[in-house]
Amino acid sequence: MNRLSGILLLIVGVLVVEAPAQVTFERLINASKEPQNWLTYSGDYAGSRFSSLDQVNTANAHSLMAKWVYQTAATGKFETTPLVVDGILYATAQDDRAFALDARTGRPIWMYQHQLPSDIRPCCGRVNRGLAILRDKVFLGTLDAHVIALDAKTGNIIWDVAAVDYKQGYSFTLAPLVVKNIVILGVSGGEYGIRGFIDAYDADTGKRKWRFYTVPGPGEPGHDTWEGDSWKIGGAPAWVTGVYDPGTDQLFWPTGNPSPSNRGEGRAGDNLYSNSLLALDADTGKLNWYFQFTKHDEHDWDATQVPIMIDSGGKHLIAQANRNGFFYVLDRTTGKLLSTNAYARITWSDSKDAEGRPVANNQSSPTPEGRTVCPGALGATNWMSPSFDSRTGLFYVTAREQCDIFSTAPQPYEVGHAYYGSAYFPSDKAEPYWGALRAIDPATGQVKWEFRHLSPTWSGVLSTAGGLLLTGDAEGNFIALDASSGKPLWHFQMGGAVYASPMSFAVDGKQYVAIASGSSLYAFGLP
Amino acid sequence: MPTLFCQKTFSLAFWSRVFVSIPIFMGVVALLTCSTRAEEVRNPFSGDPKAAKAGEFEFRINCAFCHGLGARGGGRGPDLTRAHKRHGDSDAELFQNISQGIPGTVMPANGTNGQGVGMTDDEIWQIIAYLRSIQMQAPAKSIGNAAHGKELFYGDANCSSCHMVEGKGGRLGPDLTAVGTARTVDSLIESVRIPSQRLAWGLTESTKEFAQEYETVTVVTADGHEIKGVTLNEDQFSLQMMDTSERVHLFEKDKLRSFQKSRKSLMPAYNQSILSDQDLDDIVAYLLSVNTK
Numbered sequence: 001m002n003r004l005s006g007i008l009l010l011i012v013g014v015l016v017v018e019a020p021a022q023v024t025f026e027r028l029i030n031a032s033k034e035p036q037n038w039l040t041y042s043g044d045y046a047g048s049r050f051s052s053l054d055q056v057n058t059a060n061a062h063s064l065m066a067k068w069v070y071q072t073a074a075t076g077k078f079e080t081t082p083l084v085v086d087g088i089l090y091a092t093a094q095d096d097r098a099f100a101l102d103a104r105t106g107r108p109i110w111m112y113q114h115q116l117p118s119d120i121r122p123c124c125g126r127v128n129r130g131l132a133i134l135r136d137k138v139f140l141g142t143l144d145a146h147v148i149a150l151d152a153k154t155g156n157i158i159w160d161v162a163a164v165d166y167k168q169g170y171s172f173t174l175a176p177l178v179v180k181n182i183v184i185l186g187v188s189g190g191e192y193g194i195r196g197f198i199d200a201y202d203a204d205t206g207k208r209k210w211r212f213y214t215v216p217g218p219g220e221p222g223h224d225t226w227e228g229d230s231w232k233i234g235g236a237p238a239w240v241t242g243v244y245d246p247g248t249d250q251l252f253w254p255t256g257n258p259s260p261s262n263r264g265e266g267r268a269g270d271n272l273y274s275n276s277l278l279a280l281d282a283d284t285g286k287l288n289w290y291f292q293f294t295k296h297d298e299h300d301w302d303a304t305q306v307p308i309m310i311d312s313g314g315k316h317l318i319a320q321a322n323r324n325g326f327f328y329v330l331d332r333t334t335g336k337l338l339s340t341n342a343y344a345r346i347t348w349s350d351s352k353d354a355e356g357r358p359v360a361n362n363q364s365s366p367t368p369e370g371r372t373v374c375p376g377a378l379g380a381t382n383w384m385s386p387s388f389d390s391r392t393g394l395f396y397v398t399a400r401e402q403c404d405i406f407s408t409a410p411q412p413y414e415v416g417h418a419y420y421g422s423a424y425f426p427s428d429k430a431e432p433y434w435g436a437l438r439a440i441d442p443a444t445g446q447v448k449w450e451f452r453h454l455s456p457t458w459s460g461v462l463s464t465a466g467g468l469l470l471t472g473d474a475e476g477n478f479i480a481l482d483a484s485s486g487k488p489l490w491h492f493q494m495g496g497a498v499y500a501s502p503m504s505f506a507v508d509g510k511q512y513v514a515i516a517s518g519s520s521l522y523a524f525g526l527p
Numbered sequence: 528m529p530t531l532f533c534q535k536t537f538s539l540a541f542w543s544r545v546f547v548s549i550p551i552f553m554g555v556v557a558l559l560t561c562s563t564r565a566e567e568v569r570n571p572f573s574g575d576p577k578a579a580k581a582g583e584f585e586f587r588i589n590c591a592f593c594h595g596l597g598a599r600g601g602g603r604g605p606d607l608t609r610a611h612k613r614h615g616d617s618d619a620e621l622f623q624n625i626s627q628g629i630p631g632t633v634m635p636a637n638g639t640n641g642q643g644v645g646m647t648d649d650e651i652w653q654i655i656a657y658l659r660s661i662q663m664q665a666p667a668k669s670i671g672n673a674a675h676g677k678e679l680f681y682g683d684a685n686c687s688s689c690h691m692v693e694g695k696g697g698r699l700g701p702d703l704t705a706v707g708t709a710r711t712v713d714s715l716i717e718s719v720r721i722p723s724q725r726l727a728w729g730l731t732e733s734t735k736e737f738a739q740e741y742e743t744v745t746v747v748t749a750d751g752h753e754i755k756g757v758t759l760n761e762d763q764f765s766l767q768m769m770d771t772s773e774r775v776h777l778f779e780k781d782k783l784r785s786f787q788k789s790r791k792s793l794m795p796a797y798n799q800s801i802l803s804d805q806d807l808d809d810i811v812a813y814l815l816s817v818n819t820k
Contacts, residue, residue, distance in 0.1 A: 121638075121645055370596075407596070409587035417647070423587040423596075432740070454763050475762035491764055 023085055023133045025180050029246050035465075036506035038084045040241075041130050041175035042385060043462075043503060046309040047243040049387040050463045051504035055511040056526060057466030061480040061489040063527055067512060068106030070521040072097060077125045077458075077499040078516040081175065081385070083133055084505035089514075090152070091521060092128040092175075096142045098150060104507045106523060110155035114142045121416070122171050123191040127499075129241070129383075130175030132183060134203045139183045141172025147185060147201055159206035163187070167416050169194050175241050179251065179282050182209050186238025186253060190302065193233035193259045193419040198242075198251075198278070200285060210285035214238055214255045214273045222272035230267035233413050235259030236274035240304040240383050243318075245332065250288060251280045252309070252318055252332065256302035262366050262377075262422025263298065263408045270295040275303040277320065279335060289335030293322045293357075298365055299348070299406060300377055300422075308388045308395065310442055319442050321386055321397040323379030324348070326358050327440050341445030343438055344380035344399045348373050366406035366422055376404030376433075377424040378456075385460030385501035387469070392483050394439040394448060396469055400456040402426075402433040437461060437471055439486060451486040460501025462513065470513050472498025478515055478522065494522055568619040572649075572656040582657030585650050593633070598661060600711035604634070608663050613708035613818070621655050622648075632709075670712065671805065676813030679806055686810065689794065692817055698773050699757060700741060700794060707814040715811050719802070722794035743793050744768050746776075747784040757793060 023039060031039045035052040042049050056064065072078060072093035082091035089103040096114035101107060116126075120143045131138040137149045137158055144166040149158040163185070164170045169192020176185045182200040190196070196214035201207065214236035216222040226234055235258045242253030258267060258274035273287075275294040280287060293303045307320040309332060318332040325346035329338045337356045348364035364373050378400060386397040404424040411421050426433075435456035439448045459472035468489070469481040474497045480490040496518015504513045514523045572578035586598060593604030600606035605613070614629050615621065625646075628636035638645020646654070680686045687696035690703045706715065717724055726740045741757045744766065748754065756770035766778045766786065771793070780786055797807070 121647075407587065409584045411584045411588070412581075417650070418585075418588065418645075420588050423591050425592055425596075454761065473763060477763055479763070488763075493762070493764075 022135050024135065025178070028134075028178060036084075037086065038082065038503045038505050039133065040083070040177065041081055041132070042241065042243065042306055045244040045246060046388075047306045047385075048308055048389075048463075049306075049385045049461065049501065049503070050389055050465075052465040053504050053506055053511045054465040054467075055506070055509075056464070056468065056504075056513065058468060058482050058489060060526060061466070061468055064480060064490050064492070064513070064524045065527055066492065067523045067525045069523075070099075070101055070106045070108070072099075072519050072521070074519055077127050078496075078519055078521075079127045079129045079173075079499050080516050080521070081130045081460075081501050081503050082514055082521065083131055083138070084503075084507075085133060085152075087507045088152075089505070090131050090133060090138050091516075092130055092140060093521075094128070094519075095126045096128055096140065098131060098138065098140050098155065100152070100155065101521075103505060103512070103523070104510075106521070110153075112140075112150055112155040112157075114140070114144075114146070114148065116142070116144055117166070120144050120166055120171065121169065121192075121418075122173065123188070123418075124173075127173050128175075129173060129500075132176040132178040134178040134181070134183070137203065139176045139178065139203070141174060141176055141185045143171045143173070145170040145172055145187065147172070147176070147183065147199070147206065149183075149203070149206060161201065161206040161208070163199055163208075164197075168192065169416050169419075172239075174239050177241050177244065177251075178203065179244050182282070184242070184251065184253075184282075186214075186240070186242070186255070188237050188239035190235040190237040190239070190256045190259055190261060190300075191418055191420060192416060193235065193413050194237065195232060195234060196236035196238055196255060196274075198238045198253055198280065198285065200282075212278070212280055212285040212287065214276075214278070216272065225269040225272040227266060227268040233259055233419070234267065234271060234274065235261070236271070236276075237302075238304070239302075240306060243307060243309055244282065245309060245316075247316075248333070249282050250332075251278075251282050252307055253278050253280060254303045254305060254307055254320065256304045257297050257300045260411065260413075260419050260421030261297075261300040262406055262420055262424070263410065264296055264365065265408075265410075265421075268296075271297070275301060275324075277303060277307055277318070277330065277335075279332070291328075291330055291335045291337060293320070293326070293328060294324050295357075295359070298422075299324075299373060299375075300420075301375075301379055302382075304383055305381060306383075306385050308386060310388060310390075310395075312442070317442070319388070319395055321381050321395065321399075321440065323375070323381055324358070325375045325380035327395070327397075327442075327445050329442055329445070339445050341440075343397065343440055343445075343447055345374045345401055345403070346380070347403070366408045368408050370405040370407035370425065372403055372405050374403035375400065376402035376426075377406070378402060382458065384458050387461040387463040388442075389463035389483055391465070392439075392463075393441065393443070394483070395442050396437060396439055396461045396463060396483075398435065398457055398459060398461060398471065399438045399450075400433065400435045402456065435474075437469065437481070437486065439483075449486045451481055451488065457498060458500075459498040459515070462502040462504060464504055464513075470502040470504075470515070472500070472502065472515050472517060474498070476517060478502075478517065478524070480513075492522075492524065494518065494520070496520065568622060570618045570622075570652050570655050570659075572652050573618070573659070575656055576660070578653045579656040579660040582650075582653035582655070582660075585646060585654050586657050589637075589646060590654065598658060600714065605709045606711045607658055608661050610662055613705070618655060621658070622651055625651050625654065670815075671808030671810070671812035673809070673812040673816040675806075676809035676811065676816075679802075679810050680813055684797070684802055684806065684810060692814075699769060699771060703814055704818050707811075707817055712811055712815070715814060716807060719797045719807055719810070721796055722792040723790060723796075726790055726792060741792065743789045743791055745785075745787045745789075746778060747786075748778075749782055749784055751784065755793075758788065
């Protein structure tokens, strides 16, 4: 028996060595120790979107060149952030495609396309932002509100569960987040009068472990922030991937607009937990604290921007550049607001409440005739990822300068139908919209510098240990900047507008930076 | 059920299934069958005031961005209260145009402008019911003498030195062949009297592949030549422009000595002393008369 055990142990030992693609929770926690891989949507649990690879750096970025291009054969906005694990790249594309590529060459290994019903009605394109991975599975949330586990080696379906009835306007567009053995997703549908939630599923079985409704039901704290029955269709989706703090075993997940998005009549109150940051216990989904950025929102200013955990001077902070135009720093232990500063043009607020939170002035509510407010309907930023580089100490965000006329359009609620209660238009006096990559010092909240874009971009930002910032623009350029000054060092015209955030990885000791543009995924490297 | 079948054929999802699941010639047969039947398509909400009201809100949310709050035309989209619409007046044509967009124009297909959620077939029909409810019964009275306007356009008013209509004229400013069907009379008049008030609108962002706004641009090349003209296209690093002699220039911005862009139009402002109100009305009448067949 002893001898047999020895042989078995040997075999097991060999198997372990031969299965390097097993992404464990420990690897996810320690993602920074394997910078050649990109294991989660934001690259780490803190949400930093920072790569500690430095082979491509300020000295040689001018010689970056396209290494391969993968075409999805799909149309519409291509919003994915790929994952890379040990030489294999996993990503999604429009219409709920998922695929695995040889990360060195871009050659496909497998492709999966979810069969979508013809009557889905995603608000903002047939988009998907990426996958999550754990052990031998990748996880996909779909436009018909399914959660699917695929075999990482083949793309075969391991399990497929419907989270909710998509016909009521629910969908998933975000990259899920894996923590321990659960897969976490927030739902989309703030344009349909849904009741938002964040779900956690068992990674092995697909069984739902918990659901946190972002609109409290009767008897729950916060329920009284909704007028009458408005909570039932209160919105507050959670359509961007949150972050996770292993130290306190908490998720920090941002939520979106109350419904209808631009008409507050009928939903008097603060409308919790719309436009908030939620601190949830990862095992149970229990709410530890919340912070609401915009109370009783009437401008569709979702707080669905990736928050970034920053540890500085012994303080455990979390920072968000919010769609409403303010940059917020919170103590992530307590949820207490520490500072807030405008990083883009705002006209909706000129005072702060006792907690320091900017409050709306009396010139900001939409009217039937329309009222000009800055930022506009798409916000001072949106879902495109920010980045934090602890070496420069700067928080980088894609900003948009746009003011709009907000006009109400009363609309009855109908199940599964668009439910905005509003319309918006460019202001008559509007300059052409423009955008900028802004570097914010979280210690002061001040914008240190900006790189001005010709027009607003939907590209996020990657910072790297090579001293670089990578970002894309609406005209199709991929651009490398000096992270300390914002000076452009290199660009490449990819031929399609960017609606995605860049990432970086390495294979065989060679660093790549990758980004989606048009209908193609590009990987760049040194000659 | 022919109506339903035809509506279905308007959806992209349907065609992708058609082309995937049956031989292409079958798809062509379906298309031919349907284009015949499309003529018979009628609005199920025709004359229903409740549907028209619902359509008004749908219109605000989905259409007013370009066509204006009351459908009387905005900077980008035409006045839809006119009985005659350039791309078709029938229910079937309106449905088709809303659902599929209009190729060659900035009119996007339903749900593809990246900003709305897209409409159901019923919601599109409600919008058509709304448009019918506000449609002006008599065609707009001609405001001037189109024949005289044409003479002025190609003659004394000098419009054709920079603008083309039906293939004749200059290239520095926008082609005005379709402008009469795309713009309101008020915006045409404003564009002549105060050209810089509103440059040609850029396309909405999602379709902004080619956003010509006719901004005035002045560059000084590395060897000191100053060139003035309009932008044809531009990104962060390069500029494609046409100078006042209609020469096309392609520049990398960092190789220029200077680069200045202005939203003050190169077009002179035609005040009353240059162009009388009557003459302007005649030119507008000419532009309205073009391309209305």
